[in-house]
Structure formats: C-alpha cells, structure tokens
Amino acid sequence: MLKTFQYQAPFITEGGDTLEGLTVAYRTYGQLNASADNVVWVCHALTGSADVDRWWAGLFGKGRLLDPERQFIVCANMLGSCYGSTNPLSPNPSTGIPYYYDFPVLTNRDIMRGFELLRRHLGIRRIRCLIGGSMGGQQALEWLIEVPHLFDSAYLIACNARHSAWGIAFNEAQRMAIESDSSWGQRTPDAGLKGMEAARACAMLSYRHYQTYALTQSEAEEYSPTGNFRAASYQRHQGKKLRERFHAFSYWWLSKAMDSHDVGRGRGGVEAALERIRAQVLVLGISTDILFPLAEQQLLAKYIPHAHLRILHSVYGHDAFLIETDAVERFYFDCFAQTESCLFPVS
Numbered sequence: 606m607l608k609t610f611q612y613q614a615p616f617i618t619e620g621g622d623t624l625e626g627l628t629v630a631y632r633t634y635g636q637l638n639a640s641a642d643n644v645v646w647v648c649h650a651l652t653g654s655a656d657v658d659r660w661w662a663g664l665f666g667k668g669r670l671l672d673p674e675r676q677f678i679v680c681a682n683m684l685g686s687c688y689g690s691t692n693p694l695s696p697n698p699s700t701g702i703p704y705y706y707d708f709p710v711l712t713n714r715d716i717m718r719g720f721e722l723l724r725r726h727l728g729i730r731r732i733r734c735l736i737g738g739s740m741g742g743q744q745a746l747e748w749l750i751e752v753p754h755l756f757d758s759a760y761l762i763a764c765n766a767r768h769s770a771w772g773i774a775f776n777e778a779q780r781m782a783i784e785s786d787s788s789w790g791q792r793t794p795d796a797g798l799k800g801m802e803a804a805r806a807c808a809m810l811s812y813r814h815y816q817t818y819a820l821t822q823s824e825a826e827e828y829s830p831t832g833n834f835r836a837a838s839y840q841r842h843q844g845k846k847l848r849e850r851f852h853a854f855s856y857w858w859l860s861k862a863m864d865s866h867d868v869g870r871g872r873g874g875v876e877a878a879l880e881r882i883r884a885q886v887l888v889l890g891i892s893t894d895i896l897f898p899l900a901e902q903q904l905l906a907k908y909i910p911h912a913h914l915r916i917l918h919s920v921y922g923h924d925a926f927l928i929e930t931d932a933v934e935r936f937y938f939d940c941f942a943q944t945e946s947c948l949f950p951v952s
C-alpha cells in the first residue's frame with residue numbers, strides 16, 4: 606500500500622525556492638527486526654515509482670536480493686515524480702491549483718533530502734544496504750556522501766558522480782521535443798504529452814544500444830523497403846506506453862534534476878566528496894551503457910574508499926539493470942556473500 610509522509614515545515618530547495626506541505630509517497634515491505642539492522646532502501650530510476658516489487662520484480666521475493674521475509678525494504682517516490690510525491694501537478698497550497706510551470710527546479714540533492722526527511726520520520730537509524738540504479742544511483746550517492754555513517758553498504762548501478770555533457774544534451778533534446786508540442790504552455794495536466802512521446806523515443810536510444818536494436822528490431826529477410834519498419838514501430842510504441850502512465854511535467858522537471866547532478870558541488874569537488882563515503886560499495890557498470898559509460902563507474906570506484914567495481918556484459922545497454930535481474934543479483938552475492946554487509950548470509 607502506498608503511504609505518504611507530509612513534511613510540516615517549509616522545504617527550501619537548493620535553488621532557494623520554498624515548497625510548503627511537501628509530500629513524499631513511499632512503500633515498505635517486510636518488518637523491521639528486533640535489532641533494527643535489516644533496512645534496505647531502494648532508489649528508483651527516472652520513471653519508476655515506490656512499487657519496487659513491480660518495476661524490479663525479478664529481484665524481489667523470497668530468497669531474492671530484495672526479500673521482504675528477511676528485510677525491511679523502503680522505496681520512496683522521488684520528489685517531482687508523478688507517483689504520489691509532490692510534483693508540478695500537485696496543488697500549490699497558496700492557490701489551491703497545480704503549480705504547472707511555477708514548480709521550482711529541484712536538484713538530485715533536494716530529492717535526497719526528501720528521502721532523508723522520510724527516513725527520520727520512520728525512525729530508521731541504520732541502513733544495511735542502499736540500492737539505486739541510474740538516476741536513483743545518483744541520488745543514492747548524494748545520500749552516502751551527505752550522511753556517511755548511516756549506511757553499512759550500497760549497491761550503485763549504472764550511475765555517475767556528475768551528469769555528463771552528453772547526458773545533459775540528451776535531456777535537452779527531450780525537453781525540446783516536449784516544448785515543441787503546441788499544447789505545452791497550457792495549464793492543463795495533459796499539456797506536452799505528444800511531445801513527451803517523442804522525448805521517450807529519443808531517450809530509448811540512450812537506454813538501449815545498437816546491438817539491442819539489431820537483435821530485437823531488425824527486419825526479417827523479406828520486407829517492404831517502403832513500409833513500416835519494426836524499429837520505427839517500436840519507437841512509437843515506447844512513446845505511447847509512457848504517455849499512458851506519466852505526464853510531461855514530471856518528465857521535464859526530473860530531467861532538469863538529473864542535469865543538476867554533481868556530487869562535488871559545494872564539497873570541494875567530486876574526488877573530495879566521494880572520499881567521504883564510509884559504506885562498503887559495489888559499483889556495477891554495463892558494458893553497452895552509452896548514457897553512463899564505464900569510465901564513470903571506474904571513476905566512482907577509484908575515489909570511493911571501500912569500493913568494488915564489477916561489469917555486466919549485456920546487449921541491453923543502460924536499461925540492462927532493469928532487464929538482466931539475475932545477473933544484477935549474482936554480482937551482489939558474489940561480492941558481498943562473505944562479508945558482514947551481506948543482506949543475508951549464504952550458507
């Protein structure tokens with residue numbers, strides 16, 4: 606069941622804006638044990654939600670990496686997202702109508718502070734393992750740096766210390782697609798949806814890889830050179846699929862939060878920031894990830910004091926972390942099985 610936490614004090618963003626009545630939606634699975642040392646916190650990616658059992662179903666269940674019979678699992682919807690937390694379509698308490706374009710630009714650090722407020726509200730004092738992939742991994746990093754002694758271990762997948770010029774360029778191209786929709790600018794919840802379809806199709810090129818498309822979307826031997834190509838119909842399907850479950854406001858604002866990502870900001874640079882981390886950290890990179898290339902995970906592993914780097918060889922590109930769940934789990938157990946940080950001992 607989705608629960609909500611409402612923060613009573615004004616929330617001041619990194620950009621100096623104030624949000625009143627901040628809401629963080631979250632789900633918990635399993636029970637906190639007597640020694641309160643079985644908390645696993647999961648940070649979701651761009652269009653995920655607090656329903657980690659749905660979007661990471663392959664990792665979830667008895668005997669799996671995320672096992673509610675052994676762990677107390679928390680997953681919160683990131684601020685700005687449209688799955689229950691405060692976002693641009695939430696009513697502005699001072700007017701009673703949605704913020705729309707007046708919503709402040711949030712940073713990954715703001716989003717992490719939303720998690721931290723929820724953590725205190727829930728009375729959680731230790732986190733056994735913090736797990737995040739992609740944008741969720743970026744937020745997990747922010748948290749590991751900001752509150753280093755809170756965490757025993759972390760699993761950071763396909764993420765980076767600072768969003769790259771390449772990543773920002775991909776996001777800007779997507780925002781341009783949304784902004785070119787003639788309905789963008791209207792104060793209605795469905796503004797920009799057509800543009801968001803194109804934005805998602807553009808994003809797919811960064812979430813997958815040449816090899817993924819070659820493997821799954823190549824034409825059969827006999828095909829019409831002037832007809833509809835499989836890859837073209839796939840792109841359109843992905844756009845429509847997102848349109849049915851997301852809105853352009855969250856998409857636009859979350860892409861800005863991703864652009865803001867730089868763990869070194871105000872902390873003396875990336876290297877100094879990463880060196881503050883105290884947890885045992887497994888960093889996983891994906892061989893075909895063109896959005897968060899391996900060099901970015903190598904940099905994390907170089908400067909995080911207790912880091913282990915592993916590489917998942919996959920044809921699925923960046924999104925392999927959502928698709929190749931057996932491999933994601935295996936890397937975790939191979940790395941942590943014999944350590945105290947392991948989520949459960951392997952006999």
Ligand SMILES: CC(=O)SCCNC(=O)CCNC(=O)[C@H](O)C(C)(C)COP(=O)(O)OP(=O)(O)OC[C@H]1O[C@@H](n2cnc3c(N)ncnc32)[C@H](O)[C@@H]1OP(=O)(O)O
Nearest residue numbers: 652653654656659660822835836838839842846924927928
């Ligand atoms: C409410 C919540 O809990 S949020 C949950 C949803 N959000 C998330 O899961 C966020 C993270 N998840 C994702 O990004 C994605 O779901 C992933 C990466 C895990 C998997 O992506 P998918 O789109 O499911 O996989 P894939 O790339 O193989 O595409 C399969 C889809 O494309 C369709 N497809 C494949 N080839 C073609 C084609 N040539 N033409 C048209 N459609 C095609 C398939 O029929 C399938 O459609 P369906 O999902 O509507 O059944």
Ligand SMILES: N[C@@H](CCO)C(=O)O
Nearest residue numbers: 650651652653739924
């Ligand atoms: N496919 C992911 C984004 C990339 O991690 C999502 O839709 O959340």
